[in-house]
Amino acid sequence: MNEAFKDKDKIEEKASDFVNLYEKYKFIFENTNDLISILNEDYEFEFINEYAFEKNLRYSKDDIIGNPLLSLVHPDDVNNDVNITKCEIISNTNPLQVRLKHKDGGYPWFEIRGKSFKDKEKNLKIVVFLKEITNQKKAEQELLESEETYRRITENVNDLIYVLNDEYEFEYINEHIFFKLLGYGVKDVIDNSVLNYIHPDDIETALDTFNKRFKIDGQKIELRFKHKDQNWIWFDCRGNTYYNKKGELKWLVILRNITERKLAEEKYKNLFENSPSAILLIDFEGIVVDTNTTSNKLLGFNKDYLIGKNIYDLTEIFPNEIKPYFKQIFQASFKGEYPEPIEIQIENNDSRSIWVNLQASSFKIGERMLLQFIFQDITEKKKGELLEQQFKEELEKEVQNRTKELNDALEQQKLYLDQILKSSQFKTEFMSTMSHELRTPLNAIIGFTDLLLEGVYGELNDEQLEYLNDIKSSAEYQFDMIKHILDISKIEAGQIVLNIQKFSLNNMVNQIKSSVRALYKKKGLKFKIKGLDSEKEIFADPIRFKEILLNLVSNAIKFSAKGIISIVVQEKYDHWLIKVRDDGIGIARKDFDLIFKEFKRVDSSYVRSVPGTGLGLSLTKRLVNLHGGEITFFSVLGVGTTFTFSIPKKL
Numbered sequence: 001m002n003e004a005f006k007d008k009d010k011i012e013e014k015a016s017d018f019v020n021l022y023e024k025y026k027f028i029f030e031n032t033n034d035l036i037s038i039l040n041e042d043y044e045f046e047f048i049n050e051y052a053f054e055k056n057l058r059y060s061k062d063d064i065i066g067n068p069l070l071s072l073v074h075p076d077d078v079n080n081d082v083n084i085t086k087c088e089i090i091s092n093t094n095p096l097q098v099r100l101k102h103k104d105g106g107y108p109w110f111e112i113r114g115k116s117f118k119d120k121e122k123n124l125k126i127v128v129f130l131k132e133i134t135n136q137k138k139a140e141q142e143l144l145e146s147e148e149t150y151r152r153i154t155e156n157v158n159d160l161i162y163v164l165n166d167e168y169e170f171e172y173i174n175e176h177i178f179f180k181l182l183g184y185g186v187k188d189v190i191d192n193s194v195l196n197y198i199h200p201d202d203i204e205t206a207l208d209t210f211n212k213r214f215k216i217d218g219q220k221i222e223l224r225f226k227h228k229d230q231n232w233i234w235f236d237c238r239g240n241t242y243y244n245k246k247g248e249l250k251w252l253v254i255l256r257n258i259t260e261r262k263l264a265e266e267k268y269k270n271l272f273e274n275s276p277s278a279i280l281l282i283d284f285e286g287i288v289v290d291t292n293t294t295s296n297k298l299l300g301f302n303k304d305y306l307i308g309k310n311i312y313d314l315t316e317i318f319p320n321e322i323k324p325y326f327k328q329i330f331q332a333s334f335k336g337e338y339p340e341p342i343e344i345q346i347e348n349n350d351s352r353s354i355w356v357n358l359q360a361s362s363f364k365i366g367e368r369m370l371l372q373f374i375f376q377d378i379t380e381k382k383k384g385e386l387l388e389q390q391f392k393e394e395l396e397k398e399v400q401n402r403t404k405e406l407n408d409a410l411e412q413q414k415l416y417l418d419q420i421l422k423s424s425q426f427k428t429e430f431m432s433t434m435s436h437e438l439r440t441p442l443n444a445i446i447g448f449t450d451l452l453l454e455g456v457y458g459e460l461n462d463e464q465l466e467y468l469n470d471i472k473s474s475a476e477y478q479f480d481m482i483k484h485i486l487d488i489s490k491i492e493a494g495q496i497v498l499n500i501q502k503f504s505l506n507n508m509v510n511q512i513k514s515s516v517r518a519l520y521k522k523k524g525l526k527f528k529i530k531g532l533d534s535e536k537e538i539f540a541d542p543i544r545f546k547e548i549l550l551n552l553v554s555n556a557i558k559f560s561a562k563g564i565i566s567i568v569v570q571e572k573y574d575h576w577l578i579k580v581r582d583d584g585i586g587i588a589r590k591d592f593d594l595i596f597k598e599f600k601r602v603d604s605s606y607v608r609s610v611p612g613t614g615l616g617l618s619l620t621k622r623l624v625n626l627h628g629g630e631i632t633f634f635s636v637l638g639v640g641t642t643f644t645f646s647i648p649k650k651l
Contacts, residue, residue: 037130040123097137108132160257162178222234278295278375283370286312288307300348356378508545526564527564529569541627547620549580564581581642587635
């Protein structure tokens with residue numbers, strides 16, 4: 001009896017365990033989100049987890065039980081996938097994907113798996129698990145559409161596009177462009193290393209960039225790729241790295257054909273290096289970025305010294321007078337309208353002065369716009385011009401000597417020459433007398449006019465003041481003209497003797513600045529003095545020296561509407577060099593020959609508006625020559641003018 005009770009207890013315990021297990025699995029089936037059903041051998045529903053069916057398809061047990069599974073499957077999925085109608089659904093390793101009809105009419109996607117078993121009556125049953133994958137299918141479809149879109153883009157751009165694995169092997173190419181540019185198809189390159197197609201000289205650059213994974217923002221390199229016909233094609237190469245779904249490193253690389261550009265650059269480089277002219281390439285900030293071989297020969301400075309320096313800072317080569325021209329070039333570059341070439345004198349590394357013709361232009365190298373300064377050596381041409389001038393002078397001397405010999409031989413000619421000399425002397429005496437006679441009444445006119453203007457004889461109305469100012473201005477103009485004519489006549493007659501003295505150059509320049517202060521202040525000009533930081537003394541005629549410098553400074557002020565008037569003093573080995581520089585209207589090249597001629601003035605509206613006799617610069621040149629010096633000028637129309645004269649240290 002005891003054994004029977006024990007067996008009964010065990011049976012009850014086992015039954016209780018089975019009940020608990022059943023309740024446990026029933027709870028799981030009823031509350032899971034996946035659809036679970038049991039089908040009979042005719043694929044008809046015998047059991048469903050109603051909660052999941054109602055949640056996913058809105059069906060109750062009454063709607064489903066007894067109906068075949070195929071009644072819910074989308075017709076297209078029944079026709080396309082025969083496994084759904086056979087027991088093979090049970091043994092499929094990979095789940096099937098089908099659409100099931102929703103009670104509201106839609107067809108959400110499900111992943112279907114099956115498992116067969118036999119009940120206690122040995123009847124075949126099938127457990128079917130259905131998991132909704134609608135969102136997954138939608139994402140897959142969007143991905144396919146996206147991939148198709150990008151595939152169409154990559155196949156229709158003009159750039160090469162390829163993907164490499166971590167062994168640098170091709171995994172993808174846009175075949176149409178690859179074939180068009182390099183002659184290769186997919187079978188030629190896929191699974192082959194990209195290094196097999198890169199020029200040997202470029203492999204190190206390519207590997208370095210690949211290893212850095214194009215880390216530098218916007219990094220690009222230029223590589224040569226081998227065409228199927230064994231030619232080399234230049235490409236501009238950009239890229240990026242990424243990891244695929246499996247976490248594998250990939251390189252996405254885009255190449256643009258730049259062969260034509262490289263050929264053009266190579267052609268320019270050959271012309272650039274072999275040009276007989278010196279060429280400096282300068283960016284729009286004034287920095288020298290490259291020079292050719294001729295630059296080293298002409299300027300005496302090598303490429304390493306020039307590159308990286310600002311053109312304005314190369315004072316050891318270019319004089320200050322050229323800087324306004326540089327500025328004009330940079331301003332004109334934005335319009336592409338460059339000024340005419342100019343001839344300037346520069347110094348090379350051997351401190352040797354050379355003459356060059358300078359012209360400028362702009363052009364594009366790759367994606368960079370640069371200015372091109374071309375310096376053509378014209379020193380020999382200038383020497384030829386100097387020799388020609390010397391020849392003319394020698395010829396004139398020879399003619400004079402011949403004339404003298406002829407005069408000595410011919411008494412009648414001597415008499416004729418005597419008469420000429422007497423006439424010349426008479427002219428000089430006449431001019432001197434007339435100048436005295438004319439200046440005396442002019443002094444009286446100016447003096448009495450000043451008294452009237454000062455109101456000594458009573459107040460004047462506005463009209464009287466205007467007339468008297470006109471009288472004074474005209475009288476002073478006549479007085480200056482007569483004075484200049486007299487001085488020129490005396491110089492021609494050899495009657496002016498210089499009174500050479502030693503005097504302070506600093507004091508003289510400061511006196512001139514003070515005397516013209518009212519003039520340049522009235523026009524809003526600035527006045528600068530350079531080169532007189534320490535006390536300088538000079539041997540010259542102080543009166544005539546002051547007249548020379550005052551004439552040049554007055555002219556600079558007269559023909560400047562804005563900017564700076566500068567006096568620059570430079571002490572050389574055997575002479576003084578003095579420059580008077582302005583930012584005025586400048587002088588056109590066609591008018592250069594008129595500057596030192598008597599009674600000649602440049603024909604322009606501005607010049608006509610400024611009073612002048614046309615004698616000042618002519619007299620100035622004679623006074624400089626009388627000191628044994630020379631005077632020259634450099635001018636660019638619309639930029640300014642620099643007059644330079646020399647005074648020997650020993651007269």
